[in-house]
Amino acid sequence: MSDLYGIYLHIPYCRAKCRYCDFYSAPGARGVPQPYTDALLRELAKNDRRPDTLYFGGGTPALLTPQQVESLITAANPLPEAEITLEANPDVVTPERLTGFRAAGVTRISFGVQSASNAQLRRLGRTHTAEGASQALTWARKAGFAEICGDIMLALPEYSNAEFDATLALLQQGGCTHISAYLLKVEPGTAFYRNPPVGLPDGDAAADFYLYAVDQLEKAGYKQYEISNFCRPGHEGRHNLLYWDCCDYQGYGPAAHSCVGGVRKYWPNDVQAFIDGTAAEEVEGNCTAEDFLLMQLRLRKGLDLAEYARWGGRFTTAQKQFICQCVAHGYAEFDEKTLHLTPAGMVVQNSILTELM
Known part of the structure; x- marks a missing residue:
């Protein structure tokens, strides 16, 4: 057991819904409404434990303004040297916004790049381009981010090892210290589930793409430390390690999960109820030896x-x-x-x- 503690802030707002996404989200073309930020501040005021890590997940947390991010970091009161991560879509950020996030206290920026193929990005419903992703990575480095993460999706429709190679090269050249590489899974409730895309690899082909990715990432200097996560030495994601090592973490926001003192809880999927203060965390159950087994076998x-x-x-x-x-x-x-x-x-x-x- 560990005394480490993390806080997760769910920012459900998105400009558009990706065709593969089954996460809880809400329309966010105009950014994150201040009443939602105020609701997070209200809940954070009840927390009396300083976190070792703070994670802004989504949705699209980069739709927050730097001022909103700064207020939430201040309210969370993280420990010195805490890891503070913010997820971002490449087309949402600007040089000024990234500089603002860094000045607000964000130490780690994570981009959902997914592919270096523009045709593939359109197929997925992503709103950025490969060129835009490359530009965003450059801006992040110039803004002073030493910890830059990039996501790669594997076994996409009409996928090839060449597409993976191009995406890895884009992230390498962008200065990524951490890469998440994971297989596409078509989930119920998604656009892909309702209308499956043509050219999806079968299970054996998907497994081959995964093993190829592991091998190429290792050769490129990104060591696998979890089933879908790879990093330069010493650049592991500390927040997600709290999950996999069954440490305490507290989530805030609709659909956010928590596990504190061996008890798992979650917030209902209702943005308005969370804003109004009429939602409350619901108990999911106690952590068990099976949970520990499940999490630990994700790790190398x-x-x-x-x-x-x-x-x-x-x-x-x-x-x-x-x-x-x-x-x-x-x-x-x-x-x-x-x-x-x-x-x-x-x-x-x-x-x-x-x-x-």
């Missing part, structure tokens, strides 16, 4: 069995036999003290977890 460092035992977990003889089979097939490594999945194992992680949970 794997599951420490002694720590798992402190959560009340242990493997049966049958489960250990299954683990040995995973090792024999190259899906895992196990030394009786630590179990961790290989990249090939992470491709079939859900199947492995089904046997272990």
Whole structure:
């Protein structure tokens, strides 16, 4: 267990809904309404614990003004040297806005680049271009950001290794210290679910794209530390590590989740109720050994069995036999003290977890 503590602020507003997105969002062509920021400030005033990390997630948090961001950071009262991350779409930022975010206290900027193919970006419903993403990365460096993150989506319609290579090159040249690379998943309720795009790779092809990405990212100096996350040495995302290491974190905003003191909670998906103060967090349940197992096997460092035992977990003889089979097939490594999945194992992680949970 750890004393580390993070705060997550959900900014649900977006200029447009991407065709693959199933996150809770609200129209935000005019930016983030001040009443919503005021509602976050109201809830933050109830918090008496200084966070080690603060994360502005969305939606599109870069629709906040630097002044709004500064007020929220001040209210959160993060510890010195805290990691403060803000997600951004490349077409939302300007040099002045990025300079303002940096001056407000943001230490880490994360861009949803996704692809270096403009045709692909249009297909996804993204509102930026590859050229615009490159420009935004340049502006972020000039604004003084030493921690710059970029997202890559894999196994998109009509995908190729060449598209991945071009996207990685764009992020490398943009100075990214951290890259998230994840497979497209068509979720219920999305435009892609209602009208599936042509040319989607099958499961085997998607797995090949993932393994190719892991290999190329490693060669480029981005070490994998989580199933979808890669970084230059020492540039891991500290906030998300709180989730995966089952530390305390408090979320604010509709659809935001929390886990404090071993109890999981969430806010209802209702912007107006949150603004009005009529919404309240609802209890989801207690954290269990299975939750710890699920989170730790996302990490390349794997599951420490002694720590798992402190959560009340242990493997049966049958489960250990299954683990040995995973090792024999190259899906895992196990030394009786630590179990961790290989990249090939992470491709079939859900199947492995089904046997272990």
